Amino acid sequence: AQKITQTQPGMFVQEKEAVTLDCTYDTSDQSYGLFWYKQPSSGEMIFLIYQGSYDEQNATEGRYSLNFQKARKSANLVISASQLGDSAMYFCAMRDKETSYDKVIFGPGTSLSVIP
Amino acid sequence: NAGVTQTPKFQVLKTGQSMTLQCAQDMNHNSMYWYRQDPGMGLRLIYYSASEGTTDKGEVPNGYNVSRLNKREFSLRLESAAPSQTSVYFCASSATRTGRDGYTFGSGTRLTVV
Numbered sequence: 001a002q003k004i005t006q007t008q009p010g011m012f013v014q015e016k017e018a019v020t021l022d023c024t025y026d027t028s029d030q031s032y033g034l035f036w037y038k039q040p041s042s043g044e045m046i047f048l049i050y051q052g053s054y055d056e057q058n059a060t061e062g063r064y065s066l067n068f069q070k071a072r073k074s075a076n077l078v079i080s081a082s083q084l085g086d087s088a089m090y091f092c093a094m095r096d097k098e099t100s101y102d103k104v105i106f107g108p109g110t111s112l113s114v115i116p
Numbered sequence: 117n118a119g120v121t122q123t124p125k126f127q128v129l130k131t132g133q134s135m136t137l138q139c140a141q142d143m144n145h146n147s148m149y150w151y152r153q154d155p156g157m158g159l160r161l162i163y164y165s166a167s168e169g170t171t172d173k174g175e176v177p178n179g180y181n182v183s184r185l186n187k188r189e190f191s192l193r194l195e196s197a198a199p200s201q202t203s204v205y206f207c208a209s210s211a212t213r214t215g216r217d218g219y220t221f222g223s224g225t226r227l228t229v230v
Contacts, residue, residue: 046221
């Protein structure tokens with residue numbers, strides 16, 4: 001079965017420093033998509049970045065980049081120049097195409113705290 | 117503002133009561149989803165609708181029913197609420213099957229069943 005693992009329940013980073021949030025996944029599908037979402041304390045889910053399994057380059061969106069290592073089945077999120085507003089829960093997710101319907105599977109999340 | 121609108125934002129039910137969570141999107145998206153979020157477990161898919169007129173079960177469908185009323189609206193019904201259904205419920209929609217643009221989520225409904 002498909003699975004997303006996020007081994008860091010909580011992370012701390014100094015403001016203006018870079019931080020990497022780990023994500024590993026398990027799938028036997030050759031074609032899949034990987035996502036990262038941010039959930040601030042207000043509760044909404046915010047889409048950050050997407051990486052397709054056949055994309056030749058790592059995805060980037062502003063201060064967010066995805067370190068995609070297909071052979072290792074990892075899709076780590078890198079946040080550069082952390083800001084106080086980056087304090088939130090971060091969820092790694094994968095689009096599952098093996099079942100008869102489309103769905104996105106979410107990991108348990110990593111709580112990031114940015115320290116002034 | 118365009119997006120996904122969920123109502124209500126908060127609800128307290130007694131065990132055995134029923135209720136319907138409403139969701140509407142105005143982005144002309146084909147696919148809509150209902151997730152529940154529990155501490156330490158991320159989001160789990162309850163039901164999914166690939167297009168108007170179709171619905172499918174997700175990972176945790178027991179105790180729930182859904183209706184895709186039209187392209188805009190996708191409701192979630194709890195027929196007989198149980199304390200195990202205490203959770204935060206999110207509705208989401210997506211424009212494309214590839215999902216490269218990600219899902220757009222509603223603001224969530226915090227449901228407590230006592």
